[in-house]
Amino acid sequence: xxxxxxxxxxxxxxxxxxxxxxxxxxxxxxxxxxxxxxxxxxxxxxxxxxxxxxxxxxxxxxxxxxxxxxxxxxxxxxxxxxxxxxxxxxxxxxxxxxxxxxxxxxxxxxxxxxxxxxxxxxxxxxxxxxxxxxxxxxxxxxxxxxxxxxxxxxxxxxxxxxxxxxxxxxxxxxxxxxxxxxxxxxxxxxxxxxxxxxxxxxxxxxxxxxxxxxxxxxxxxxxxxxxxxxxxxxxxxxxxxxxxxxxxxxxxxxxxxxxxxxxxxxxxxxxxxxxxxxxxxxxxxxxxxxxxxxxxxxxxxxxxxxxxxxxxxxxxxxxxxxxxxxxxxxxxxxxxxxxxxxxxxxxxxxxxxxxxxxxxxxxxxxxxxxxxxxxxxxxxxxxxxxxxxxxxxxxxxxxxxxxxxxxxxxxxxxxxxxxxxxxxxxxxxxxxxxxxxxxxxxxxxxxxxxxxxxxxxxxxxxxx
Numbered sequence: 012x013x014x015x016x017x018x019x020x021x022x023x024x025x026x027x028x029x030x031x032x033x034x035x036x037x038x039x040x041x042x043x044x045x046x047x048x049x050x051x052x053x054x055x056x057x058x059x060x061x062x063x064x065x066x067x068x069x070x071x072x073x074x075x076x077x078x079x080x081x082x083x084x085x086x087x088x089x090x091x092x093x094x095x096x097x098x099x100x101x102x103x104x105x106x107x108x109x110x111x112x113x114x115x116x117x118x119x120x121x122x123x124x125x126x127x128x129x130x131x132x133x134x135x136x137x138x139x140x141x142x143x144x145x146x147x148x149x150x151x152x153x154x155x156x157x158x159x160x161x162x163x164x165x166x167x168x169x170x171x172x173x174x175x176x177x178x179x180x181x182x183x184x185x186x187x188x189x190x191x192x193x194x195x196x197x198x199x200x201x202x203x204x205x206x207x208x209x210x211x212x213x214x215x216x217x218x219x220x221x222x223x224x225x226x227x228x229x230x231x232x233x234x235x236x237x238x239x240x241x242x243x244x245x246x247x248x249x250x251x252x253x254x255x256x257x258x259x260x261x262x263x264x265x266x267x268x269x270x271x272x273x274x275x276x277x278x279x280x281x282x283x284x285x286x287x288x289x290x291x292x293x294x295x296x297x298x299x300x301x302x303x304x305x306x307x308x309x310x311x312x313x314x315x316x317x318x319x320x321x322x323x324x325x326x327x328x329x330x331x332x333x334x335x336x337x338x339x340x341x342x343x344x345x346x347x348x349x350x351x352x353x354x355x356x357x358x359x360x361x362x363x364x365x366x367x368x369x370x371x372x373x374x375x376x377x378x379x380x381x382x383x384x385x386x387x388x389x390x391x392x393x394x395x396x397x398x399x400x401x402x403x404x405x406x407x408x409x410x411x412x413x414x415x416x417x418x419x420x421x422x423x424x425x426x427x428x429x430x431x432x433x434x435x436x437x438x439x440x441x442x443x444x445x446x447x448x449x450x451x452x453x454x455x456x457x458x459x460x461x462x463x464x465x466x467x468x469x470x471x472x473x474x475x
Contacts, residue, residue: 173206204254336461
């Protein structure tokens with residue numbers, strides 16, 4: 012079992028629970044209130060993701076993604092965009108197009124659903140890692156309103172998959188460890204397999220949770236046929252099953268006539284492109300250095316949409332009227348708090364040997380570390396992969412500081428922080444949905460900043 016701190020879990024390990032009908036009724040009512048709160052936060056997340064979505068035009072990336080989906084499913088060809096990533100996005104996007112057409116539901120409906128469902132998933136994972144209701148609700152609310160999560164739940168690209176599927180896999184692993192039901196580990200393997208079939212970075216969360224399962228296995232190892240069978244099952248569920256799902260996602264490619272022995276060459280080509288990818292423009296635009304995410308305020312990712320009206324008299328393009336910029340700006344109260352929160356929890360994990368703390372630190376480190384050290388540009392939209400663990404880490408650390416504060420400060424520390432986070436996110440929300448240019452006082456400056464956005468020469472990223 013994991014080591015949980017009594018002031019986070021609400022009940023210390025080994026403490027007897029009161030029995031009787033009154034306790035059961037009280038616990039039931041408390042549980043109902045908790046899930047009402049989670050449902051309310053999930054509704055907030057849904058409102059943020061749906062507001063104005065029917066009038067938001069697709070970005071160039073979204074149009075290319077949908078073309079790639081049709082191209083892949085109907086001819087087995089990868090591309091024209093992001094061909095270096097695995098193919099699940101093409102399969103799901105094509106299925107949605109066929110089922111619901113080319114409107115909002117058919118193009119981004121699945122992403123809206125997955126981005127919204129990440130809210131209760133983050134609550135459940137945080138509750139398991141932190142053991143604190145306050146931390147879990149705070150983490151869910153941060154995800155619900157964070158501009159980065161909002162914007163990329165509203166687009167057809169597959170970054171949101173890398174939040175949803177690993178979170179579902181993490182939760183399923185804990186269900187398996189808590190209940191020892193093999194079906195949960197199969198669910199976990201399937202979720203991680205779908206994550207791998209979206210982008211290879213899901214391997215990092217799989218490694219952390221696979222390590223946890225193996226640690227639990229060897230800690231309780233008794234040898235014999237039963238132990239060997241359990242070890243084989245774990246290897247099959249978290250190894251063979253995800254790889255099989257990943258391989259199956261290339262079925263349309265195989266249908267084109269390629270043989271299995273040619274598949275490794277495709278993977279090698281995908282790896283080379285991923286390793287050296289610098290975007291599809293002449294210059295490298297925007298914030299593209301992952302090591303800056305937790306250090307520099309105002310980190311953002313912009314998607315530019317240029318459009319002309321379909322009706323009315325012909326006219327010359329007007330950049331101010333015809334340009335829309337979707338700008339996901341990092342909430343500084345969240346992202347700039349990560350490093351001190353991380354250091355605090357690393358110290359606590361070492362001192363207390365807490366499994367939940369160790370897993371959380373490992374998830375953030377494994378999810379973010381590889382992106383921070385690679386030479387090629389990593390744009391901030393990829394931060395969606397890291398955000399679930401950021402959303403848990405920061406309130407967890409703040410909650411750990413609460414006992415050291417005065418009685419009054421302890422009561423209002425986390426709620427006050429959340430109120431500030433929600434307010435800042437609300438201010439940044441118009442930028443995330445492309446309405447920033449219309450804001451009073453700052454609209455003109457945002458427009459000029461968009462025009463002046465410059466990048467670096469790609470020669471900086473050529474291999475030496």
